[in-house]
Amino acid sequence: MTLKPVGVVHSPIKEPSLVARTGDLNWEDEAPPASHADYRTSEIIIHPEYTDLLHGVEDFSHLLVLYWAHKVDAEGRRLTKVHPMGRKDLPLVGVFGTCSPARPNPILVIPVKILERKGRTLRVTGLDAVDGSPVIDIKPYLPSYYSVPDARLSDWMNQLLEEMGRG
Amino acid sequence: MTLKPVGVVHSPIKEPSLVARTGDLNWEDEAPPASHADYRTSEIIIHPEYTDLLHGVEDFSHLLVLYWAHKVDAEGRRLTKVHPMGRKDLPLVGVFGTCSPARPNPILVIPVKILERKGRTLRVTGLDAVDGSPVIDIKPYLPSYYSVPDARLSDWMNQLLEEMGRG
Numbered sequence: 001m002t003l004k005p006v007g008v009v010h011s012p013i014k015e016p017s018l019v020a021r022t023g024d025l026n027w028e029d030e031a032p033p034a035s036h037a038d039y040r041t042s043e044i045i046i047h048p049e050y051t052d053l054l055h056g057v058e059d060f061s062h063l064l065v066l067y068w069a070h071k072v073d074a075e076g077r078r079l080t081k082v083h084p085m086g087r088k089d090l091p092l093v094g095v096f097g098t099c100s101p102a103r104p105n106p107i108l109v110i111p112v113k114i115l116e117r118k119g120r121t122l123r124v125t126g127l128d129a130v131d132g133s134p135v136i137d138i139k140p141y142l143p144s145y146y147s148v149p150d151a152r153l154s155d156w157m158n159q160l161l162e163e164m165g166r167g
Numbered sequence: 168m169t170l171k172p173v174g175v176v177h178s179p180i181k182e183p184s185l186v187a188r189t190g191d192l193n194w195e196d197e198a199p200p201a202s203h204a205d206y207r208t209s210e211i212i213i214h215p216e217y218t219d220l221l222h223g224v225e226d227f228s229h230l231l232v233l234y235w236a237h238k239v240d241a242e243g244r245r246l247t248k249v250h251p252m253g254r255k256d257l258p259l260v261g262v263f264g265t266c267s268p269a270r271p272n273p274i275l276v277i278p279v280k281i282l283e284r285k286g287r288t289l290r291v292t293g294l295d296a297v298d299g300s301p302v303i304d305i306k307p308y309l310p311s312y313y314s315v316p317d318a319r320l321s322d323w324m325n326q327l328l329e330e331m332g333r334g
Contacts, residue, residue, distance in 0.1 A: 142324070
């Protein structure tokens, strides 16, 4: 299973805040997580050979973007349990129970809002990808498939999201 | 960017309904799409070396599953524009504007509800994967990240979902 990059992210976010180091996650940004909640505008530049695949995406208000967390190294892909957001006061949990970018297959998924499409450039909000992240896929966002507004979370996740203003 | 399978899907769905052939999508199931809306129970069997990564997933009601559409061949990965669901009466649109399993990187994303976890086996509903699909990733489903209930769709998609009883 080999991925072909179909595009690249241009973002004001230049470095990841959360880094896998010494067998756990570490928050390496001076700003607290909450300040990342207001996502800025990013661009997705699709590689020329995939331009035709974009035909019609602008008829949707939102797209689901899959991208590769390219700053995660081999050590990050081997992590087993982590402290969510590098917070040692939260329980140590399995990587599949966290949003850690460091995971066996560092593919991140996020819905974005389309502001504008110009040729093979999409201007979007809501994209949390670091500048230079390879884009793997773009899909239309379908509420009837992807929205589960009443999904129940773990206690530590509820606490974390509340602290970040996203509870 | 090389993926490692972290598990496999056991499903009553034995063959894909939608197949890439002769440069377009074709619906190859005798049953109409609507009958697939009531998803059956599936199992996700995580490979033994990834068991520890599941620690804590059962504290969430829903997980986001990423899997590889392994029945998509090289021709399917080269499709550019398709008729959604193989329906020649709908407009020809770019693959990134459709849910086609045939796409450059055939990774499908779906929220599932956990019924039970037993060791490295998750029993779930909502998983639309074909039996034998390699699992690529499992994440907790966070409504505040993944739910966009009011996202706007294209006209043809609204028509299709309405016909399938998922409008």
